[in-house]
Amino acid sequence: MTAKSVATTPFPDQKPGTSGLRKKVAVFRQPRYVENFVQAIFDAIPERAGATLVIGGDGRFFNREVVQTALKMAAANGFARVLVGRGGLLSTPAASCVIRKYGAIGGLVLSASHNPGGPDGDFGIKFNTANGGPAPEDVTAAIFARTLALTEYRIVEAPDLDLDAVGETCIGAMAVTVLDPVADYLHLMRTLVDFEAIRALFAGGFRMRFDAMSAVTGPYAHAILEGELGAAPGTVVNGTPQPDFGGHHPDPNPVHCHDLYDLMLSPDAPDFGAASDGDGDRNMIVAPGLFVTPSDSLAILAAHAHRAPGYAAGLAGVARSMPTSRAVDRVAASLGIPAYETPTGWKFFGSLLDAGLITLCGEESAGTGSDHVREKDGLWAVLLWLNVLAATGTPARDLVHAHWARFGRDYYTRHDYEEIDSDAAKALMSGLRAKLADLPGQRFGDLTVATADDFRYVDPVDGSVTAEQGVRIGFAEDARVVYRLSGTGTAGATLRVYVERFEPATGRLDRPVAEVLASAVAAACAIADIAALTGRDAPSVVT
Ligand code: G6P
Ligand code: ZN
Structure with missing residues (x-):
């Protein structure tokens, strides 16, 4: 069984989002699409020779095919061992558990999480690092950079592996353990x-x-x-x-x-x-x-x-x-x-x-x-x-x-405007950012803006900075509105508007949520001019 290199050219759209690379199944089924992304991940693991890799997914349409491809590519890329869930299945937390327990260098988690599956649904590939967690930004950035520079991927020619029986097998020199996905x-x-x-x-x-x-x-x-x-x-x-x-x-x-x-x-x-x-x-x-x-x-x-x-x-x-x-x-x-x-x-x-x-x-x-x-x-x-x-x-x-x-109770709701035009969504967010300084002091119904900013995170452990993570509006009446664009959608853009209002323990704790939040929702719509900019007069999902 020999490894071969296959010539390829980059796809421009393999930038991982909030949670790995998520696209329509039809996108992943393009020739070389999966191979390119998996090779870019492997190239971002310089210490992979001799290491253990975990592979598993949520069983959605295309899961088995991608598991087989990834196994053959892992064998050609020098991994010593792969742990794969029976049937190609591992829940995301179980994958994290297995990576940590067996000291793997990382894992491929095949999932588009809560997005619909099937031939017309979504698929996803996420790389988790040795701590069992999703790869941090510097790693996903390296993976994306690599997807844009690829000229070849490596794979062994081998028959598909039987994934349905727990036990030890191999592909060439690489050991493969098919695990009971539940046991660990x-x-x-x-x-x-x-x-x-x-x-x-x-x-x-x-x-x-x-x-x-x-x-x-x-x-x-x-x-x-x-x-x-x-x-x-x-x-x-x-x-x-x-x-x-x-x-x-x-x-x-x-x-x-x-x-x-x-x-x-x-x-x-x-x-x-x-x-x-x-x-x-x-x-x-x-x-x-x-x-x-x-x-x-x-x-x-x-x-x-x-x-x-x-x-x-x-x-x-x-x-x-x-x-x-x-x-x-x-x-x-x-x-x-x-x-x-x-x-x-x-x-x-x-x-x-x-x-x-x-x-x-x-x-x-x-x-x-x-x-x-x-x-x-x-x-x-x-x-x-x-x-x-x-x-x-x-x-x-x-x-x-x-x-x-x-x-006390934090009354809470989230309004999603799904599949809106991407440019309109960007314009809405930049419009909000442009007026942050003017908002404090302005009144919207019974609410007065006290603070307005764009969330910027400084990781207290490594000092890394992540900016532009969502616009926060705080009201003097202990209410809050947050706006951000989803990082997990696969079509157009999704605007999320998060609305909350605090009621102290001595207050009224059992009122209808929509009633308590009505004025904050109205303020949220007015501040961002949602209807005019998105063409939607109501959210598509309210949770
Ligand atoms: C995934 C991530 C979560 C994130 C969620 C919502 O489930 O694992 O950490 O909160 O997506 O992301 P979105 O960008 O769509 O709001
Ligand atoms: Zn999920």
Whole structure:
């Protein structure tokens, strides 16, 4: 079996975004497109000779083909060993776990996360480094630079590998281990959460529904919730991964996971509802009659994490992405621990986690995680919630209300304007930036602008600077609006407008969210002139 070099020419559009390279499947299926990007990644790992690489994906359409290509290219590029999940599957947090556990130099995570799959859907390739986390900006910049300079890629000619049987095999001199995708992850979960307590909870009749959205967490949830923890059969729904996610948009929010949401808001609601996304890193938590915003979920987990064995010693600190509500900051203040504010994108948590500055972190975009891996982790968040519910003996809804009664409530909503014209989106953001200095003091309805800036992040560990991460408007009435453009879309641009308003613990904590935020939403539209500049008089998705 010999490695060969194949001549190629660069594609101009292989710049990784918030979370790796994400494009329509049709783009990835162009001849040499995958090969070029994978070669650029390998070229950005100078120490790859003799090293171990992890490969796995969320099982979406094209996953298996790309796994086979990547394996043959890894063999031709000098890797000594590849660990690949059975069936080419690894949830994103499980990939992170496997990279760390086996000392791999990094991993290829094949996923477009919560974006739809299938021949007309999206695909993605992300490179994670040896810490198990998404490659930092300097590495993705090097990969992009390399994509523009490629003249050849290297691959061995070999038959496709049988990915469906766990065991050891090889391609030429490179060893290949096909792993059970669940085993290492399950092992890690056992060290973090109290399986005994959760088992007793289910044995006592606690009922739950977990919606795997026909995506990668099905096998994990079946094995852990129903298998290990004794949840009733049928607790996990949509638990068989499908290449097109059953035609759905595997994003765990009330809009795309409406079956679960509707059930939880109905009189038949079980005690607890949860879901995860295409690649298993996002989560949705719903109590009976109450959707728990990701921002609140992070804050509640931070307040109760010490009840789980993995966090019994307390938290070193917490972090949230800038558009995430400030609810977790309030918990951190009461615990006397630092709270960090990072740009959107999980990779920014990596250096804080590696340096031991934080233990928990999360984002408004349904991501919650801890120092156990370097990705957000949907099922872990669900297990930690179950641990907290078991340890406190408090129903989920009451737990949320008790949290607000102690810390106050950050009413929160996000308005997305999807697939708007890219130039219009850029014009809107630059228009906002141009008027930042004039905004303070201006009144919009019952709100007065107190602060206006463009978020600029200085990493406290390595001093690296990331500018232009979103426009923040703070109001004197303790409300906030944030504008940024999504970095994960694959068509046009998506404007995200994040709106929040704080109600102190002594205030009214159970009002309709839309009513509380109406004036801040109106201010957000007026300040950015959204309707005129985008041609949209309403957002496409409200969560
Ligand atoms: C991915 C990243 C997250 C990020 C999210 C939203 O899921 O892993 O860290 O928060 O995308 O990104 P976007 O740029 O679309 O708002
Ligand atoms: Zn995801």
